[in-house]
Amino acid sequence: MKGGEEEKAADFANYFCSYASLYHQKQMLTDHRRMQAYHGAIMQNRGLFAGKRVLDVGTGSGILALWCAKAGAAKVFAVEYTDMAKHARKLIEANGASDIVEVIQSSVEALQLDGPVDIIISEWMGYFLLRESMLDSVVRARDRWLAPGGLMFPSHATMYWGLVSDEEDRLAKAAEYLQSTQEWHRFKREMRQYYDCDMNVLEGVYEEEQKGYYILSSFWAELQPDQCVGQGAMIKHFDMHTCTLEDVQGVEETPFRINVEHDCRVSGFAGWFTADFRGTEANPLPVPVLLSTAPDNGYTHWGQQVFYLEVPHWVPRGGAVEGTLALTRQKENIRLYDVGVKHRRHGNSQEPNLGPMQEATYTMP
Template identity: 50%
Template sequence: MQSNGASPSPLLPPQPSRGSNGAAVVDKGVDFANYFCTYAFLYHQKEMLCDRVRMDAYYNAIFYNRDRFHGKTVLDVGTGSGILAIWCAQAGARKVYAVEATKMSLHARELVKANRVEDVVEVIEGSIEDIELPEKVDVIISEWMGYFLLRESMFDSVICARDRWLKPTGAMYPSHARMWLAPIRSGLGEQKKNDYDSAMQDWYGFLDETEAYYGVDMSVLTKPFEEEQRKYYMQTSLWNNLHPQQIIGTPVVIKEIDCLTAKVDDIIAVRSEFTTKIDTDTARLCGFAGWFDVHFRGSINEPATREVELTTAPSVDNSTHWGQQVFLLHPPVRVNHGETIKAAFSMSRSRENHRLMDVEFVCQQLQPSGKSSSPITSKFYIE
C-alpha cells in the first residue's frame, strides 16, 4: 500500500519467526492440513473454474500473447486442475512444468492426457520450495491471488519459484498487482451488531440457567466469551460482492506490486496512509471495502503484445469468486458530500496462521471547514 514509508504501527502484532529467505517459519504438516488440502477437492477447483472473469483474463493473457509462449519453457506454480498449463501448451510452449502440492496433481495428469498435451506438460507433485527442475524457464504463470490479494500468502511460493527457476530475461504472468480501498455504505453492520447482541443475550440466559439448575456460577467466563463473539461478529472482515453504488468515495490504490522484483519482506506487512473524498450526498460511512487487480504486461525484454487486466472491483455484471473484503465500522459515521476521510491502514500476517491477516484502520473525518473528528481505531481479522 502506498506510503510504505510510514512508521510501523505500535499496535501491529509481532511477526512470526522467519527463515533466512524472510518466509514465515511454520510447521509444514500443519500448513498442509490447514491450507493445501482445501485445493485437493474438485468442488473447490470447480468454483474457480466457473469464475468467468478469472478464466477469461488468464485465457486472454495467454492467447492474446501467444507469441510470448510459443517455443518457450513455462512453469505453472500451483497448477490445480492443470488448465493454465494446458492453455500454455496449446499456445505453443515447448515445455510446461505444472507444479501442484496436493493430490489434485492426479486429476491434472488425467486432464493433460485427455487433452493430448502430455508430450509438453509435465505435472510434478510437490511444493515449489522442494521440487527440482532440469532447466530454467522463460515464463512463470500462476493464479496465486487470495482474498484481498495477499490472504493465503501463496505469493511467497511464486517469489521462491521466480528466484529459483526464472531466467534473468524471463516474464511473470501476471506481472503486476494492486490493492485498493474505498469507503462504503452497507446494511451488514446492523446485521452483525444484532447477531452479536443476540449471542450475548443468549449467553446471559445460559449463565442464569446453569446457576439455577446446576449450582455453578460461570460468569467468570463472560469476558472471554464476549471477546470471542465480538471478534467473530464485529471484527472479522466479510466476503461480499458489493454493488458499485455502495462505494461512496474515491477508491485509492494502497499497494502496488511488481511481481518480477517483489520480495517477501515487501508483503509481510502492508501499511498505507491515504485520503479519500466522499462523492455522494449525505450518507453513512459503514466501513471500507478492499479489492485487487492484476495485470499481464509481460516483461521489459518481452512486453505483452496485448495487456490484460483482471479486476475484482465491485461490478454489476462481472463479479468474481474473490468478491471484496468488507471492514465494517461500529457504529457507522455520518458523512457529507465533499468531506475527506483520512485513514491509516496496516495489515500483517496472523501470528497463529501466517496465511491469515490482522488488519487495523485509524480513520478521521475532515470537513471542508477544516474541522476534524477524533480518530477512530478499528481492528479486523481476515480469516
C-alpha cells in the same frame, strides 16, 4: 518432527486441504472473469509462449498449464502439492497435452527442474490479494527458476481500499452480535439454575470472542457499485518481476484519504485488487490484460473483503475519510492477516472539523 518442521506440516495441512477438492476447483473454474483474463493473457500473447519453457505454480486442475501448451509452449512444468495433481494429469492427458505438460506433485520449495524457465504463470491471489500468502512461493520460484529476462503472468498486482455505505448489512451484523450475547446470558442463568455453576468468570472471554467474530472480522461480499463511496485508494503495488519476500509479507502502515462526493453514512471499508498481465518495460505483452475484482467490475469468486465500523461516519459532500491501513500476518497462522485501521471523518469547507481518530484491528479469516 520438531519445531519449525511441525509448524510447516500443520501449515501445509491447513492450507492445502481445501485445494484438493474438485468442488473448490470448480468454484474457480466457473469464475469467468478469472478464466477469461488468464485465457486472454495466454492466447492473445501466444507468440511469447511459442517454443518456451513454462512453470505453472500451483496448477490445481491444470487448466493454465493446458492453455500454455495450446499456445505453443515447448515444455510446461505444472507443479501442485495436493492430490489434485492426479486429476490434473488426467485432464492434461484427456486433452492431448501430456507430451508437453509434466505434472509434478511437489511443494515449490522442494521442486527440482532440469534448468530455468522462460515464463512463470500462477493464479496465486487470495482475498484482498494477500490472504493465503501463496505469493511467497511464487517469489521463491521466480528467484530460483526464472531465466534472466523471463516473464511473470501476472506481471503486476495492486491493492485498493474503499468506503462502503450499507447500514442494513452493518446493523444486521451488529444484531447478530447482540443476539449472541443475549444467548450467553440465558445460558449463564441456566447453568446457575440447573447445575449450580457460576459462569461469570468466562463472560468477558466469550464477549471478546463473539465481538471478534461478528464485529472485528472481515466478510466476503459482492458489493454493488452504488454501495461504494468515492474512489478507492491504492494501498500497495507489486511488480512481480522485482518484489522481494520482504515486500510480500504484508502492508506497512500506509496513509489513505477517500473523498466523498455526496452526503452519506459510511458503514465501513472494503478491500479488493487488480492483477495486470502487461510484461516488463523491456518485454511488454503485445496484448495487455487486466483482471479486476473491483465492485464495478462484476462477480469474481474473490469478491471484496468488507470491514464494518462499530460506529458509522456521517460525512458531508466534499468531506472525506482519512487514516492509515496496515496488514500484518497472524502469529497463529501466517497465511492469514490482521488488518489495522486508523480512521477519522474529515469535514468540508462549510463544516471543516475533523472527527476523533478511531482505531480497530480486524481479523481476515
